[in-house]
Amino acid sequence: MDCNKTGVLESGAFELIGCSPKMQKVFDLIPLLARTDASVLITGETGTGKDKIAEIIHKKSARARFPFIKINCGALPAGLLESELFGHVQGAFTGATRNKRGMFELAHHGTLFLTEIGDMPLPLQVKLLSVLDDREFVPVGGEQKVKVDVRIIAATHRPLREQIQNNTFREDLFYRLHVLHLHLPPLRERGEDIRALLDHFLYKFAKALGKQLVGFTPEATQALVDYHYPGNIRELSNIVEYVVNICKKKKIEKDILPPYIFEMPQGKERPELSGEGREKTVDAAPAVLGEDERVAKSWNEIERQMIVDTLKKFGGNRTHSARELGWGRMKLYRKMKAYGLM
Ligand SMILES: Nc1ncnc2c1ncn2[C@@H]1O[C@H](COP(=O)(O)OP(=O)(O)O)[C@@H](O)[C@H]1O
Numbered sequence: 280m281d282c283n284k285t286g287v288l289e290s291g292a293f294e295l296i297g298c299s300p301k302m303q304k305v306f307d308l309i310p311l312l313a314r315t316d317a318s319v320l321i322t323g324e325t326g327t328g329k330d331k332i333a334e335i336i337h338k339k340s341a342r343a344r345f346p347f348i349k350i351n352c353g354a355l356p357a358g359l360l361e362s363e364l365f366g367h368v369q370g371a372f373t374g375a376t377r378n379k380r381g382m383f384e385l386a387h388h389g390t391l392f393l394t395e396i397g398d399m400p401l402p403l404q405v406k407l408l409s410v411l412d413d414r415e416f417v418p419v420g421g422e423q424k425v426k427v428d429v430r431i432i433a434a435t436h437r438p439l440r441e442q443i444q445n446n447t448f449r450e451d452l453f454y455r456l457h458v459l460h461l462h463l464p465p466l467r468e469r470g471e472d473i474r475a476l477l478d479h480f481l482y483k484f485a486k487a488l489g490k491q492l493v494g495f496t497p498e499a500t501q502a503l504v505d506y507h508y509p510g511n512i513r514e515l516s517n518i519v520e521y522v523v524n525i526c527k528k529k530k531i532e533k534d535i536l537p538p539y540i541f542e543m544p545q546g547k548e549r550p551e552l553s554g555e556g557r558e559k560t561v562d563a564a565p566a567v568l569g570e571d572e573r574v575a576k577s578w579n580e581i582e583r584q585m586i587v588d589t590l591k592k593f594g595g596n597r598t599h600s601a602r603e604l605g606w607g608r609m610k611l612y613r614k615m616k617a618y619g620l621m
């Protein structure tokens with residue numbers, strides 16, 4: 280079950296863990312995706328590594344010396360997203376006091392990573408499609424066309440084909456982006472990777488916190504291997520960060536693991552938790568576990584602590600914190616309010 284060295288793909292500062300056959304296939308595709316300039320669509324549940332893989336593809340490509348710009352299409356209202364992407368000219372709208380370059384221009388010669396592309400409003404999908412075709416666009420409120428040389432990587436946790444069926448995603452844009460497609464399997468389909476990921480994150484967080492931890496007890500390891508991680512690698516990382524934080528011994532023992540990992544049905548997906556990964560799980564967990572208040576409470580404590588730690592890490596910056604947590608700013612705001620953090 281353990282990963283050996285071949286399960287690690289190293290690329291400069293990046294380290295990708297995965298000895299499972301499914302991840303090995305992904306690793307094999309990365310150099311190919313890096314070698315071309317075609318658009319890539321990365322799909323997979325929240326927390327499966329879409330952002331990380333996008334960045335690695337860029338870093339291994341001929342564009343590596345130029346910027347990698349990431350924008351979350353689900354985190355901003357349509358008007359703001361348009362001006363973030365394409366820039367605006369002075370006077371384009373109230374508050375546009377000067378010309379502002381958009382992400383497309385900032386990513387010139389580099390890669391623009393459009394995450395949560397499934398959340399992009401339809402009118403912007405039209406504009407994006409025309410940029411992909413013509414490699415030029417007009418900033419909001421402007422007249423002059425701007426030419427750009429940008430490679431697009433898009434990602435989504437949504438089933439885009441279903442969105443095409445219900446007319447929330449344009450079919451032509453889908454095929455334009457889908458030229459190269461990479462699917463990241465959920466962690467529960469690559470259980471072989473769990474042990475290596477646990478060690479990887481234990482090392483990372485223990486080092487960051489200056490703690491002398493030597494590992495997990497066999498019972499703790501077993502419990503963590505048995506858990507089904509609806510929030511995928513991000514959830515695993517959060518759990519390890521949490522236990523490293525609170526651990527007072529040399530080894531991480533089973534009794535300090537978050538209780539909810541024992542309460543969830545093992546090996547069996549709860550229908551209401553499937554598909555959308557952690558985004559949904561975080562919201563659903565306390566309600567699902569409503570009968571057992573102790574569990575719900577401990578989940579809330581973990582989540583609250585996670586928010587506090589992230590805010591601390593980014594000096595209170597909510598935009599950066601939300602990004603780190605994989606949430607939109609509004610979601611972070613709501614959670615902070617709910618936990619009395621503002
Ligand atoms: N194969 C991997 N090996 C090690 N860490 C990973 C791997 N895939 C993802 N991660 C880490 O897991 C977390 C979630 O990954 P991310 O790319 O943000 O997922 P997504 O964009 O699919 O929600 C990040 O901290 C990322 O660095």
Ligand SMILES: [Mg+2]
Nearest residue numbers: 329330394605
């Ligand atoms: Mg992401």
